[in-house]
Amino acid sequence: MSNMSGAEAIVESLKLEGVDVVFGLPGGYILPLYDALYDSGIRHVLIRHEQAAAHAADGYARATGRVGVCLATSGPGATNLVTGIATAYMDSVPMVAMTGQVPSQLLGTDGFQEADITGITIPVTKHNYLVRRAKDIPRVFREAFYIARTGRPGPVLIDLPKDVTVDDLDFEYPEICLPGYSPNLKVHALQIKRAAKALMEAERPVIYVGGGVKYSDGHKELVELAEKIKAPVTTTLMGVGCFPEDSPLSLGMLGMHGTRYANLAIQEADLILAVGARFDDRVTGKIASFAPQAKVIHVDVDPAEIGKNVRVDIPVVGDAKTALAELAKAVEPKVWSAWNELVAAWKRDHPLFYAKGGDSIKPQFVLETICKLCPEAVIVTEVGQNQMWAAQFFTHKDPKHFISSGGLGTMGYGFPAATGAKMGCPEKEVFDIAGDGSIQMNIQELATAVINDVAVKVIILNNGVLGMVRQLQDLFYEKRFTNTTLGRVPDFVKMAEAYGALGLRATRPSEVEGVLKEAIASDRPTVVDVVISPDEKVSPMVPAGASLSEILELEG
């Protein structure tokens, strides 16, 4: 193709990668790129803090399955992305983050708004680039998008010195040539055979599903396999939605705040088929007593995950969807068994529950009501108690409909991510299930939502405290509540109005359904302040470092 500036080449590369929206905030050294975006046809959403640009791109990526793109200027703009990039990294979200940089000749001189963002983000990116010549732009962008979305997805950062965006180049989009990068997609037939045999021999199998199934679009194959062999399925927080929770085989979520029956099943299982999951400490509890009787089959696209935290009997490296399809073919149908009966009894005897009928609003009831009114909604969460209630008390049925910061656990993720998800799926109803602590961390994005008419519905479960931390203080620190009281500031309804959003409030159980209906009917960003007690708890709970068998049921 023709001669163009670096900035034009970036825009051209983005178009070739099919990018339709970029979240960002301009600054001095990124101006040439902003000037090129001005008449590019690519939509740019101006956010109010760069952290939100990264989270919005992340939410967009998780909701659509496409690569999310964010853009920030050099220095503080770039460092403001770090939390968002780390969030995407821990949850394997495909993202490309572009940052401005000081001109090449100022690199390393502590120039104005200079930060060594490639150095800073090495621990939290799948890969990153500092582009040193304009002519490298097409190659770098091609590689960055390829690396971000293939294999185990993840964020890739591209740092763009100002001169590189101004200099001219001959644009040609090259083929991928990455000798050091080969995403493992094909599964090994022999390993599938061994895994299938183990599944057939098992008497008490459990399928344990993580985000890998979501990213590989393997949910149909998962259902097929599970139904064929009648294996109960439990998901991690990242896997929520990959298996319909209204299926008789569903165990819901496992781990620290998983269902009692999922954890019991894991502890009694003689075989665990882990698919696209990584045996995180929040899932396994005390690792030495995790699934003590089980052989472990581990399917993962990232070989480094296999054997990282637990010993694995049958490793299967490869794409989760392919592996599940192959497994479903390789196994013979099984019938409903004693194991299924046992699991069903656990489900009956130890359901998720909460105390009903009080005067105050129960957060669990809010989630159930949302689920009743809007069962197909996309549920985005903040982090903490709100996140766990959203995982537990909404019946999740669709992958990519539950969006939450699992690995990094980033408070403030939910609202900008919901904005990104809604922009990626404008036809869907998108809720941000929030706490009053988390929502404050990126509350400035109300401006972005209002100005761009992004009708996200923010449900604040307002307990006036940092609830999850307070719950730990309540249980393990003799109710010594140090620095977890937020003082019910601000008034979120007034706040919504200050931004031109709709603000609603419920203080009694009888008001919940009404305000939620009003929120759903609203065609603009809406904040619903639901006032709950500071003493609400997430139950059940496996204390950190304890075995899954030591699960506690707490008073609601």
Add this chain to the structure above:
Amino acid sequence: MGKMSGAEAILECLKLEGVELIFGLPGGVLLPLYDAIYDSDIRHILVRHEQAAAHAADGYARATGRVGVCLATSGPGATNLVTGIATAYMDSVPLVAMTGQVPTNLIGKDAFQEADITGITIPVTKHSYLVRDAKDIPRVFREAFYIASTGRPGPVLIDLPRDVTVNELDFEYPEINLPGYSPNLKVHNLQIKRAATALMEAERPVIYVGGGVKYSDGHKELVELAEKIKAPVTTTLMGIGCFPEDHPLSLGMLGMHGTTYANYAIQEADLILAVGARFDDRVTGKIASFAPQARIVHVDVDPAEIGKNVRVDIPVVGDAKSALAELAKAVEPKSWGPWNDKVAGWKNDHPLFYAKGADSIKPQFVLETICKLCPEAVIVTEVGQNQMWAAQFFTHKHPKHFISSGGLGTMGYGFPAAIGAKMGCPEKEVFDIAGDGSFQMNIQELATAVINEVAVKVIVLNNGVLGMVRQWQDLFYEKRFSNTTLTRVPDFVKVAEAYGALGLRATKPSEVEGVLKEAIASDRATIVDIIISPDEKVSPMVPAGASLSEILELEG
């Protein structure tokens, strides 16, 4: 001393270092430390986003000259500090940042809320520690405070795995033993002699002063030297307040938005005495044509700064205060000369100015009015046009009374920094001079200010745009205003009210003095929304990469 837990040891160290105030936000792995804080006399301020904790500690440090301390949990808490740490690093602010970390046995496993924060912050800290053993706590804290506060100050990060805060140790506060660290404090006699001779020989000297003079408390020595040899003095943004701007020898600020006369003086000087300054690109303009006729004497405590950006004729390594005192002793008095007259002529002919008498409020007038009403106030700024107007149109007379993110240029710095400054100096009036873009970046801290009764006065110069970037688009990108329009959302008065702060507004010049008086009279956090035109510009201006001689005076 006795046996104690790691968390208790940390608090003991903080007490021994004289820490009275910490800014932070709790999280799971930090609970043992927070529980120890519960019984401690050290005051902890609960912020609403960890970025604000770092900025508040930074503002406290700049206002008081003491080490600022912030605290965040692992993972997102830690990464949220990055921008604040980088801001402190670029401006050489003494800061100790403590972060929680996952237990040592989970490090490297991608555990819940794990982030390699020591790895991430290598480029933006003076030093960092990952504490692996509780018994190292006293040594690490002693070293961290020593490193942060000596030589060229800077941020030091201490990463604290949960088990390290729980395990017990025998507390003993050790002596410093750091073979690789020796801050160079003593100045070399011979170099002082050479510098003094050069000063005596010079016909057209200029003293160019940076933040180093502030950090070394060298302002009195500076005045003494300058007056003795009648040398005009210009300051960088970081040096503002080190030399009284109502002094006949003052040239105000130099550089991109410095005074025309300061830049002329630099370009005509035959000798530049640079003290605690680093020849940043925003100061020098095109480096090849900076001060073309001048010999350069460079005094800096950091030998790596000398010769980094410009050739230096006489290097003086050492503390700015001692060097200035020695120099003042070593020189003979001079009388007012033709150079002084020439400089006075420039001051007379090219003052800072703006068009007066219009219907809309001029931001420069707002600053002048604040200066008139409250000349002794501490002025904290956000970043962008507001920052430059605050530097230009308030007559700065005291060091540590002008607080601004110079090197990293962090939007969102001002408000939390102002909270920190006010808590460090409660007897002083503290203003945050803000733009509507910058202020939104940490607007959530209104809760912190209100709940802790920190009566900071936020003056929002509300132009509805990202003004500085827009100014560049106006001048250099044919008014293609790509993504710089913020659309005057939110209504800042309503936001103030939603938080329980006082909200005021001025839309006409005649209202300015009244609302400012009201704000000054207010004993709580106050936001003043001042509506200005989006076309207001910062003038004069040296375009990026141009010589200081090419300074433009823009229409007001």
Add this chain to the structure above:
Amino acid sequence: MKHTIALIVENKPGVLVRIAGLFSRRGFNIDSLTVGATDNPDYSRMTITVEGDEVVLEQVTKQLNKLVNVIRVSELLPSESVERELAIIKVAARKEDRSEIMQIVSVFRAKIIDVSPRSMIVEVTGSEDKVEAMVRLLRQFGIKEMARTGKVSMVRGTKVVSA
């Protein structure tokens, strides 16, 4: 247990920091690390000695393989490889000690590459053990300064580690 790993990496800025950062972040212990050119100017070769059991070795190998700039990772078994290290050692050399030092040098097939009135610089090449042994023997005279390259290693026979 010590393991020797040979890496072929892209010869680009920042690659070393990615690898060093990985070791620090994941809690792997590096004993020694060397970098040098290969026959292909696009690639460098690194030899890393790590301490740890088989599980650690497996994680190290897999994690290194995930780095986009790392082309090839192979463990070199000591039984199948040749290993060499170079050390130069400035040793105090009083008149009365000189002949003994020179004897040791000759036994180890080392070289004296600089002589001054009070010291000599000795160059020794060989396996880590040999270098260690030499250092131990020279210590009695007083080692004033020492510089060691760390180990480089290569598989014997026709098998190669290349891109």
